[in-house]
Amino acid sequence: MKRLLLALLSLALVFAANADEGMWLFNQPPREILQSRFQFAPSDAWLEHLQKSSVRFNSGGSGSFVSADGLLISNHHVGADALQKLSTQEKNFLRDGFHAQSFAEEIKCLDLELNVLDSIEDVTSRVNAAIPKAVDASTAFLARRKIIAEIEKESQDKTSMRSDVVTLWQGGAYHLYRYKRFTDVRLVFAPEQQIAFYGGDPDNFEFPRYDLDICLFRAYENGKPATVTNFLRFSASGPKDGDLVFVSGHPGHTSRLLTMSELEGLRDETMPFNLSTLKRLEVLLGNWSARNDENARRARKLLFSAQNARKANDGRLAGLLDPDLMNPKSKAESDFKTKLVGQSQYADALAAYDKITEATKILMAQSRRHALLEGGQAFNCDSFRIARTLLRAGEERPKPNGERLREFSESGKTSLEIALFSEKPIYTDLEILTLSDSLTFLATQFGANDPLVKKVLAGKSPRDRAVELITGTKVRDVAFRKHLYEGSAAAVTAAHDPMIELARLVDPDARALRKVAEEQDEIKQQAHAAISRARNALLGTSGYPDATFTLRLSFGTVKGYEEDKKTVLPFTTLGGLYARAKEMKNRPPFDLPILWEKRKSHLNLKTPFNFVSTCDIIGGNSGSPVVNRAGEFIGIIFDGNLQSLPWDYAYNDKQGRAVSVDSAAILEALNNVYGARELAGELLKGRRIQ
Amino acid sequence: MKRLLLALLSLALVFAANADEGMWLFNQPPREILQSRFQFAPSDAWLEHLQKSSVRFNSGGSGSFVSADGLLISNHHVGADALQKLSTQEKNFLRDGFHAQSFAEEIKCLDLELNVLDSIEDVTSRVNAAIPKAVDASTAFLARRKIIAEIEKESQDKTSMRSDVVTLWQGGAYHLYRYKRFTDVRLVFAPEQQIAFYGGDPDNFEFPRYDLDICLFRAYENGKPATVTNFLRFSASGPKDGDLVFVSGHPGHTSRLLTMSELEGLRDETMPFNLSTLKRLEVLLGNWSARNDENARRARKLLFSAQNARKANDGRLAGLLDPDLMNPKSKAESDFKTKLVGQSQYADALAAYDKITEATKILMAQSRRHALLEGGQAFNCDSFRIARTLLRAGEERPKPNGERLREFSESGKTSLEIALFSEKPIYTDLEILTLSDSLTFLATQFGANDPLVKKVLAGKSPRDRAVELITGTKVRDVAFRKHLYEGSAAAVTAAHDPMIELARLVDPDARALRKVAEEQDEIKQQAHAAISRARNALLGTSGYPDATFTLRLSFGTVKGYEEDKKTVLPFTTLGGLYARAKEMKNRPPFDLPILWEKRKSHLNLKTPFNFVSTCDIIGGNSGSPVVNRAGEFIGIIFDGNLQSLPWDYAYNDKQGRAVSVDSAAILEALNNVYGARELAGELLKGRRIQ
Known part of the structure; x- marks a missing residue:
C-alpha cells in the first residue's frame, strides 16, 4: 500500500x-x-x-x-x-x-x-513491434499510423464493431477499444x-x-x-x-502526466491563445445574438460552448499559474529525474525530458499557425470544414488504408460519413459572421501583407471575401457533398467550388504544419514511453x-x-x-x-x-x-x-x-x-x- | 478652388x-x-x-x-x-x-x-527655434519638452488660464490653446x-x-x-x-495623415492587440456583472466603455483591412512621393517616409511591452494608477519644470490634482477582479518564467497577489494620497505601501520603454514636419x-x-x-x-x-x-x-x-x-x- x-x-x-x-x-x-x-x-x-x-x-x-x-x-x-x-x-x-x-x-x-464499450485489448507490443528501430520521427510516425489503421480495420472486419486504437500514458501503451455503435x-x-x-x-x-x-x-x-x-x-x-x-x-x-516543459508551453502559449480566441468568439456571438431572437437561437449552442470553454480554460490557466499546483509538480519531476541519473538502463528516460522540451519548443513555435491553418480557425464556418473534408477525401481515399490521414482510415469511415452527410441546418448569416471574423483574425495574426493572407483575401476585405465565399459555395447542399465524395479528386476539382478552392489554396501550408506536428508528437510519444517504462520499473505499474x-x-x-x-x-x-x-x-x-x-x-x-x-x-x-x-x-x-x-x-x-x-x-x-x-x-x- | x-x-x-x-x-x-x-x-x-x-x-x-x-x-x-x-x-x-x-x-x-477655449496662438516658430540643429532624437525631445513646458507655464502665469501647447499636423505646427477652466x-x-x-x-x-x-x-x-x-x-x-x-x-x-507604414503598424499590431484586450475586459466585466445587481452597478461604466471601444475598434480595423480605403491611400502616398523625387528642396520630406517606417518598426516591436508596463495594462486597477502617480510625483516634482515627465509640468498641476484627490468610490472587489486578470495577462504575454513577471508575482498566483496588493495598499485613502503627494520622495518610500512598491519595481522598465517611445515619436514629428512643409509648398496650406x-x-x-x-x-x-x-x-x-x-x-x-x-x-x-x-x-x-x-x-x-x-x-x-x-x-x- x-x-x-x-x-x-x-x-x-x-x-x-x-x-x-x-x-x-x-x-x-x-x-x-x-x-x-x-x-x-x-x-x-x-x-x-x-x-x-x-x-x-x-x-x-x-x-x-x-x-x-x-x-x-x-x-x-x-x-x-x-x-x-x-x-x-x-x-x-x-x-x-x-x-x-x-x-x-x-x-x-x-x-x-453513440458508442458502447464492448471490450478492451492491449495491443502495445504489436504497435511497437511494427516501428522500425533507429529511424527518423517521420518514418516512425508513418509506420505507427499504418499499424494502427491495420489493427483497427482488422478488428472491424472481424467484429463489425467500431474499433479504435487508443494511445494511453502519452504513448506508454496502446489499447484497442471495441464499441457497439448506435x-x-x-x-x-x-x-x-x-x-x-x-x-x-x-x-x-x-x-x-x-x-x-x-x-x-x-x-x-x-x-x-x-x-x-x-x-x-x-x-x-x-x-x-x-x-x-x-x-x-x-x-x-x-x-x-505532461512534463514541466509541456505544461509551460500550455501555460505560456496554447492556453492564452485559446482563451483569446474564445473571448473573441464569445463577444462576436454574444453581440450578434443580442440583436434579435432568431440570431440568438441560431448561435445558441456555439455561444454556450464558447462561454463554457472560456470559463473552464480561465480556471485551467489559473491552475497553471498557481505555485501551489506547479511547484510540487516541478519538484516531483526533478526528484524523479534525480532517481534516473547514472542508471544506464534509464538513460533513455532521462534523455526523454530534453527531447520533449525540444519537441515542445518546435510545436509551440508553430502552434498559432497550426491552429489557424490546419486547425481551421482562420476559416471558422461549417462550409469550410465540409469543403476541406471533401477536398481531402478526394485525395486520401484512393490511398492504401494505412497511408491516409488518420480521419480517412477505413475504421473511421462510418463516423466521418455521418458527420459529412448530416442534414443539420447551416445558416448563411452566421457563416458569414464567423468567417468574416476569423479571416480578420488571420490577417491580424500574419499581417495583411503576408503572401498567403493576400491570396486568401483575394484583394477583398474580410467581410466581402466571406460574403463571396459563403454565397458562392454549394457545400451546404448534402446532395452536392455526396456527389463529390462519391466521385473522385477530379470531380472535386471540376466543381470549381470557391470554398473548396480556398481549402485547396491553404492545404499545402496546412499539411506541412500537420506533418511537423505529427513528427514532433511521435518524438514525444517515444519519449513518454521511455519515461513510462522507467516509472513502472521504479514506482510500480499502478495508476491511471x-x-x-x-x-x-x-x-x-x-x-x-x-x-x-x-x-x-x-x-x-x-x-x-x-x-x-x-x-x-x-x-x-x-x-x-x-x-x-x-x-x-x-x-x-x-x-x-x-x-x-x-x-x-x-x-x-x-x-x-x-x-x-x-x-x-x-x-x-x-x-x-x-x-x-x-x-x-x-x-x-x-x-x-x-x-x-x-x-x-x-x-x-x-x-x-x-x-x-x-x-x-x-x-x-x-x-x-x- | x-x-x-x-x-x-x-x-x-x-x-x-x-x-x-x-x-x-x-x-x-x-x-x-x-x-x-x-x-x-x-x-x-x-x-x-x-x-x-x-x-x-x-x-x-x-x-x-x-x-x-x-x-x-x-x-x-x-x-x-x-x-x-x-x-x-x-x-x-x-x-x-x-x-x-x-x-x-x-x-x-x-x-x-471643464475647459472653454478662449484663444489660440501659433507658437510653431518658437518651439522649433528651441530645438538645437543636428542633435540626436533624445536631445531634441528633451529640448522640445522643455520649451513647451516653458511656453505653457509662462502663459498660465500671465493669464491664469489653462494653457496647453497642442501638436498639430503630427508635428507640422504647434499652437498654444488657452482655456477657461471650471x-x-x-x-x-x-x-x-x-x-x-x-x-x-x-x-x-x-x-x-x-x-x-x-x-x-x-x-x-x-x-x-x-x-x-x-x-x-x-x-x-x-x-x-x-x-x-x-x-x-x-x-x-x-x-x-499617417503614412502607410504607420497605418500598417496600427492594422497589424496596435489594433489587434487593443481589440484582444478590450474583448478580454468585456468578457471579464460582463460575466462579473451578471452575477448580481451590485456587481453590475459597480462595473457599469467600465463595461460600457469596453464595449463601446470594442465596437468602434472592430469598425476601424475593418477599415484598415478594406482595400477600398487603403488602396487609394497607398496610391496617394506614392504619387506624392513621386512628386518629391529629384527635388533637393524636398529631400528631407522624401527621406521622412523611411524615417517614419523605421521609427514605426521600433515602436511596434515594443508596443505590447509598452502598453503593459508604461501603459499600465498589466496592472489594470485604480489603485495602481494612483500608486504610480504618487511614486512619480515624488520623483518628478523636485525637478525643474521643463525636465519633468510631461504630466507633472506646472501647467498640468491643477488637472493632475483634481484627478489624484478625487473622492470617487474605488471598489475592492472590482479592483481585485481587474488586477487578477491583468496580472494573468502579463504572465501569459511575457511567459511566467520571465524575471520581471516573477518579481511582480512574488511567488504567488495572480489572484493571490492581487488580493495581497489590493487589501494591503492604502492609496484608496485620499488623506494618505495627500500626505504622500505633499511630502517628498522619501515620504513615499517610507510608506512601504505594497502597490507603490510594485509601481517602483516596474518603473525602470516602464521609463525605459517610454524613453524609446518619446525618441521615436520625436523622429516621427520631425519627419512629419518635413512632409508637412513639402505638402504646403506643393499643394497649398488649406486643410485641417x-x-x-x-x-x-x-x-x-x-x-x-x-x-x-x-x-x-x-x-x-x-x-x-x-x-x-x-x-x-x-x-x-x-x-x-x-x-x-x-x-x-x-x-x-x-x-x-x-x-x-x-x-x-x-x-x-x-x-x-x-x-x-x-x-x-x-x-x-x-x-x-x-x-x-x-x-x-x-x-x-x-x-x-x-x-x-x-x-x-x-x-x-x-x-x-x-x-x-x-x-x-x-x-x-x-x-x-x-
Missing part, C-alpha cells in the same frame, strides 16, 4: 494522501484502494454491467442506458448539439424543451452517434434550457446549483427501440452525505493514464467543503431553486420557466436537487451516470465547481468537487412538473409500459 | 469631391468651401460665439453652454463617468437618472474639469440609462436610433451658478432634411490637421443614405421608439423605462427624435452641439453609424453619418416625460426663471 501511495504521489501529484483521485481504466480498476479504503470489492460482473450500461456521445459527452427499451439519459448541454440541429425558428426545442409522449413522437437526431438515436425528453442551465454562465462551474441538466434519448435498431441487456436501475432516492459513489464516463482530456475520451471509472464520496470560511453543504433542494430565483429577483438567467412557477405547489420542495462529490471528473464526463455500491443510478454528472478546473493538471479535493443532478429530482420533475409519468415509470421499472 | 480640392484629395483621401469633410481649426475655418458650396460666410463673431459656447469635458467628451446661468448639455454617456462616481448601491443615478428641481438639489461632481460642476439632470442608451450595445453605432443621450450640468463659480456670456440659443424645432448644420466639439483622435481632442468645426447636411438597397431616412421620431420596443418585444436592452411607458399618451409621437448628418466627427465629439446657420442649438451629437467608424483613417459620406439627438425631442421629453418644465424653460429662455 505504501508503495502504491508513493506512486500516486509522485505520478499524479495528489495533494491529500487519501484523495479520491483517478480516472481508472475499466481493465485496470483501483481494486486495492476500494478495498482498503472503502472495504468495497466490485465484482467483474459489477464492472462489466456498469461498462456496458455506459454510453459515449460522439458529439462530446457521456450518458447511460436506464431502461431495457433503449432509453438513455445524458445532460441537456450534451444533448444541446442535437437539440440545436433539430430546432427551427418555429420550434425551438433547445430553448423550450421537448416531450415525446409515445415512441411515435420521438424524433430522430440528425447526426448523433446511429439511430431519437430525442425523447428535454426540459427548458432555462432550468437545465439555470443561472446560466454566471453560475456555470459554481456551487450551490439548481440545474435540471438532463436530456433523454432512445437508441433504436432496425427502426424499433433497441433492446438492451445492460442498463442502470434507477434509484428513487439518490445518495446520502458521505456515501461512496462511482462515476462511469468519458473524461475528454487531462494533462496530468491521462484522460482520452474513453471510458473511465472514478470513485468518491458525497461531501461538502469550506469556501471563504463558510461550509458549502453537499446538497441543494428544489426549494433552494425558488429561493435563489427570489434572491436574484427572477432576473435572467435566474428566472424560472413558467411551468416551474406554476407547478411549485405540486412539488416536494425538500427533494434533493444537485449534489457534490469528490469523484475525479473533467469535461467529457458531462452526462456520466453516478452509481452507488449496488450499481444503481443515483445521479448524473453535469459540472465541476471552479476549484475543480485545475484538475486538468492535478486532482485536489480540498475544495474541488464534481456536481450532479440527484436522481430523486429527476423523478420529481418528470412526475410533478412535466407530467411525464410514462418516463418516470420507465425509469423506475427499467422498461416502458405502453 | 481646383487647387484646394486637389489638396484635399491628395491629403485626406476624400472619396467624393464635394464631401463635407473636415475637422477644421477655429483659427483656420473652411471659409472658401462654406462660401462656394453653401453661400455661407460665418462672421468672426459667429465663430467666436460658437467657440466660447463650446465646452470640453476633460473626462473625454464635448458639450455646450445653453443658458446664461451656466447650464450646459452633454451626452449621458459623457456624463456617465460623473454619474457612476456619484452613485451608490442605494442611489443609482447612472441607471435610474437624476433631476434637480432647484439649484440647491444640484450635486457637485467629484472630479470633473472645476465646480454640478449634476442637474440625467434620464434613465435605458432611454439614454436605448438599444444598448446591439444598437450602438447603428441607425435608425431612438436615444435620449443627454445629460445636463451646471458650471459654478464661487459657489454660485456661473454667469456665462456665450451660450447657445436653443431651437425648439431642430433641423430639416437637407439643412446645412455645424458641429463644434472635440474630436479625440484621427489618423488620416488630424484630431487632437481640441476644438474643431465640422459642417455637413442633414441627409439619409442607402443601405442594403433600402433608403435610411435621416430622422426618427418618438413614435418610432415605441414601435422599436414592440418589434423587439420589450426585451432588454430594447425595453422602455416605466416613465416612458406611462407618459406615452402625453407625447407628440411625431416629434423628431434622432437624426443623421454628414458632419465629420469621431470619438470625443460625443456631446458636441449641432447648430444651424443662425448658431442655434438644434441637436447634440451622440454617435456615428457603423459606416463612419473608418473615418479614423478617411472620411467618406457615401453611407457614413454622424448621429444626433434632435433639440425638439429634448424639449418634449423634459416637458412631457420628466415634468422638468423649469429646465425646458431655461433652455428656451436662455436663463433660469426661479
Whole structure:
C-alpha cells in the first residue's frame, strides 16, 4: 500500500494522501484502494454491467442506458448539439424543451452517434513491434499510423464493431477499444434550457446549483427501440452525505502526466491563445445574438460552448499559474529525474525530458499557425470544414488504408460519413459572421501583407471575401457533398467550388504544419514511453493514464467543503431553486420557466436537487451516470465547481468537487412538473409500459 | 478652388469631391468651401460665439453652454463617468437618472474639469527655434519638452488660464490653446440609462436610433451658478432634411495623415492587440456583472466603455483591412512621393517616409511591452494608477519644470490634482477582479518564467497577489494620497505601501520603454514636419490637421443614405421608439423605462427624435452641439453609424453619418416625460426663471 501511495504521489501529484483521485481504466480498476479504503470489492460482473450500461456521445459527452427499451439519459448541454440541429425558428426545442409522449413522437437526431464499450485489448507490443528501430520521427510516425489503421480495420472486419486504437500514458501503451455503435438515436425528453442551465454562465462551474441538466434519448435498431441487456436501475432516492459513489464516463482530456516543459508551453502559449480566441468568439456571438431572437437561437449552442470553454480554460490557466499546483509538480519531476541519473538502463528516460522540451519548443513555435491553418480557425464556418473534408477525401481515399490521414482510415469511415452527410441546418448569416471574423483574425495574426493572407483575401476585405465565399459555395447542399465524395479528386476539382478552392489554396501550408506536428508528437510519444517504462520499473505499474475520451471509472464520496470560511453543504433542494430565483429577483438567467412557477405547489420542495462529490471528473464526463455500491443510478454528472478546473493538471479535493443532478429530482420533475409519468415509470421499472 | 480640392484629395483621401469633410481649426475655418458650396460666410463673431459656447469635458467628451446661468448639455454617456462616481448601491443615478428641481438639489461632481477655449496662438516658430540643429532624437525631445513646458507655464502665469501647447499636423505646427477652466460642476439632470442608451450595445453605432443621450450640468463659480456670456440659443424645432448644420466639439483622435507604414503598424499590431484586450475586459466585466445587481452597478461604466471601444475598434480595423480605403491611400502616398523625387528642396520630406517606417518598426516591436508596463495594462486597477502617480510625483516634482515627465509640468498641476484627490468610490472587489486578470495577462504575454513577471508575482498566483496588493495598499485613502503627494520622495518610500512598491519595481522598465517611445515619436514629428512643409509648398496650406481632442468645426447636411438597397431616412421620431420596443418585444436592452411607458399618451409621437448628418466627427465629439446657420442649438451629437467608424483613417459620406439627438425631442421629453418644465424653460429662455 505504501508503495502504491508513493506512486500516486509522485505520478499524479495528489495533494491529500487519501484523495479520491483517478480516472481508472475499466481493465485496470483501483481494486486495492476500494478495498482498503472503502472495504468495497466490485465484482467483474459489477464492472462489466456498469461498462456496458455506459454510453459515449460522439458529439462530446457521456450518458447511460436506464431502461431495457433503449432509453438513455445524458445532460441537456450534451444533448444541446442535437437539440440545436433539430430546432427551427418555429420550434425551438433547445430553448423550450421537448416531450415525446409515445415512441411515435420521438424524433430522430440528425447526426448523433453513440458508442458502447464492448471490450478492451492491449495491443502495445504489436504497435511497437511494427516501428522500425533507429529511424527518423517521420518514418516512425508513418509506420505507427499504418499499424494502427491495420489493427483497427482488422478488428472491424472481424467484429463489425467500431474499433479504435487508443494511445494511453502519452504513448506508454496502446489499447484497442471495441464499441457497439448506435446511429439511430431519437430525442425523447428535454426540459427548458432555462432550468437545465439555470443561472446560466454566471453560475456555470459554481456551487450551490439548481440545474435540471438532463436530456433523454432512445437508441433504436432496425427502426424499433433497441433492446438492451445492460442498463442502470434507477434509484428513487439518490445518495446520502458521505456515501461512496462511482462515476462511469468519458473524461475528454487531462494533462496530468505532461512534463514541466509541456505544461509551460500550455501555460505560456496554447492556453492564452485559446482563451483569446474564445473571448473573441464569445463577444462576436454574444453581440450578434443580442440583436434579435432568431440570431440568438441560431448561435445558441456555439455561444454556450464558447462561454463554457472560456470559463473552464480561465480556471485551467489559473491552475497553471498557481505555485501551489506547479511547484510540487516541478519538484516531483526533478526528484524523479534525480532517481534516473547514472542508471544506464534509464538513460533513455532521462534523455526523454530534453527531447520533449525540444519537441515542445518546435510545436509551440508553430502552434498559432497550426491552429489557424490546419486547425481551421482562420476559416471558422461549417462550409469550410465540409469543403476541406471533401477536398481531402478526394485525395486520401484512393490511398492504401494505412497511408491516409488518420480521419480517412477505413475504421473511421462510418463516423466521418455521418458527420459529412448530416442534414443539420447551416445558416448563411452566421457563416458569414464567423468567417468574416476569423479571416480578420488571420490577417491580424500574419499581417495583411503576408503572401498567403493576400491570396486568401483575394484583394477583398474580410467581410466581402466571406460574403463571396459563403454565397458562392454549394457545400451546404448534402446532395452536392455526396456527389463529390462519391466521385473522385477530379470531380472535386471540376466543381470549381470557391470554398473548396480556398481549402485547396491553404492545404499545402496546412499539411506541412500537420506533418511537423505529427513528427514532433511521435518524438514525444517515444519519449513518454521511455519515461513510462522507467516509472513502472521504479514506482510500480499502478495508476491511471491521462484522460482520452474513453471510458473511465472514478470513485468518491458525497461531501461538502469550506469556501471563504463558510461550509458549502453537499446538497441543494428544489426549494433552494425558488429561493435563489427570489434572491436574484427572477432576473435572467435566474428566472424560472413558467411551468416551474406554476407547478411549485405540486412539488416536494425538500427533494434533493444537485449534489457534490469528490469523484475525479473533467469535461467529457458531462452526462456520466453516478452509481452507488449496488450499481444503481443515483445521479448524473453535469459540472465541476471552479476549484475543480485545475484538475486538468492535478486532482485536489480540498475544495474541488464534481456536481450532479440527484436522481430523486429527476423523478420529481418528470412526475410533478412535466407530467411525464410514462418516463418516470420507465425509469423506475427499467422498461416502458405502453 | 481646383487647387484646394486637389489638396484635399491628395491629403485626406476624400472619396467624393464635394464631401463635407473636415475637422477644421477655429483659427483656420473652411471659409472658401462654406462660401462656394453653401453661400455661407460665418462672421468672426459667429465663430467666436460658437467657440466660447463650446465646452470640453476633460473626462473625454464635448458639450455646450445653453443658458446664461451656466447650464450646459452633454451626452449621458459623457456624463456617465460623473454619474457612476456619484452613485451608490442605494442611489443609482447612472441607471435610474437624476433631476434637480432647484439649484440647491444640484450635486457637485467629484472630479470633473471643464475647459472653454478662449484663444489660440501659433507658437510653431518658437518651439522649433528651441530645438538645437543636428542633435540626436533624445536631445531634441528633451529640448522640445522643455520649451513647451516653458511656453505653457509662462502663459498660465500671465493669464491664469489653462494653457496647453497642442501638436498639430503630427508635428507640422504647434499652437498654444488657452482655456477657461471650471472645476465646480454640478449634476442637474440625467434620464434613465435605458432611454439614454436605448438599444444598448446591439444598437450602438447603428441607425435608425431612438436615444435620449443627454445629460445636463451646471458650471459654478464661487459657489454660485456661473454667469456665462456665450451660450447657445436653443431651437425648439431642430433641423430639416437637407439643412446645412455645424458641429463644434472635440474630436479625440484621427489618423488620416499617417503614412502607410504607420497605418500598417496600427492594422497589424496596435489594433489587434487593443481589440484582444478590450474583448478580454468585456468578457471579464460582463460575466462579473451578471452575477448580481451590485456587481453590475459597480462595473457599469467600465463595461460600457469596453464595449463601446470594442465596437468602434472592430469598425476601424475593418477599415484598415478594406482595400477600398487603403488602396487609394497607398496610391496617394506614392504619387506624392513621386512628386518629391529629384527635388533637393524636398529631400528631407522624401527621406521622412523611411524615417517614419523605421521609427514605426521600433515602436511596434515594443508596443505590447509598452502598453503593459508604461501603459499600465498589466496592472489594470485604480489603485495602481494612483500608486504610480504618487511614486512619480515624488520623483518628478523636485525637478525643474521643463525636465519633468510631461504630466507633472506646472501647467498640468491643477488637472493632475483634481484627478489624484478625487473622492470617487474605488471598489475592492472590482479592483481585485481587474488586477487578477491583468496580472494573468502579463504572465501569459511575457511567459511566467520571465524575471520581471516573477518579481511582480512574488511567488504567488495572480489572484493571490492581487488580493495581497489590493487589501494591503492604502492609496484608496485620499488623506494618505495627500500626505504622500505633499511630502517628498522619501515620504513615499517610507510608506512601504505594497502597490507603490510594485509601481517602483516596474518603473525602470516602464521609463525605459517610454524613453524609446518619446525618441521615436520625436523622429516621427520631425519627419512629419518635413512632409508637412513639402505638402504646403506643393499643394497649398488649406486643410485641417488630424484630431487632437481640441476644438474643431465640422459642417455637413442633414441627409439619409442607402443601405442594403433600402433608403435610411435621416430622422426618427418618438413614435418610432415605441414601435422599436414592440418589434423587439420589450426585451432588454430594447425595453422602455416605466416613465416612458406611462407618459406615452402625453407625447407628440411625431416629434423628431434622432437624426443623421454628414458632419465629420469621431470619438470625443460625443456631446458636441449641432447648430444651424443662425448658431442655434438644434441637436447634440451622440454617435456615428457603423459606416463612419473608418473615418479614423478617411472620411467618406457615401453611407457614413454622424448621429444626433434632435433639440425638439429634448424639449418634449423634459416637458412631457420628466415634468422638468423649469429646465425646458431655461433652455428656451436662455436663463433660469426661479
